[in-house]
Amino acid sequence: MIRIHEPFYGKRFIGDSSKKIVHDTLYEKKYLIGECKIDEIKTKNIKTFSPDTLEQAKKEGFKPCEYCLFLDQNA
Secondary structure, rough: OOOOOOOOOOOOEEOOOOOEEEOOOOOOOOOOOOOOHHHHHHHHHEEEEOOOOOHHHHHHHOEOOOOOHHHHHOO
8 A cells, every 4th residue: 555645755666774675555454364564664763765665765775575566575
C-alpha cells in the first residue's frame, strides 16, 4: 500500500537504513507469518530513493525484502 503521508510521500520503494532492506509497497505482504515491516521502520531510518526504483535502491546498497521482492532475490 503506497503511503502518501510524510515521510513516505507516495514513494513505491521504501528502505530501512538500519537493516539496509528495501520494500516494494505495491507488493507489501501483511498478516502472514513472515511479512514486511514497513510500518515498524523508525522514522529516522526511512529511506526513499530518487529515482524511485529498485535499481537505485540496489545501487545504494539495499537488499530486496524477502517477502515483497522475493522474486528479485537473485537479481
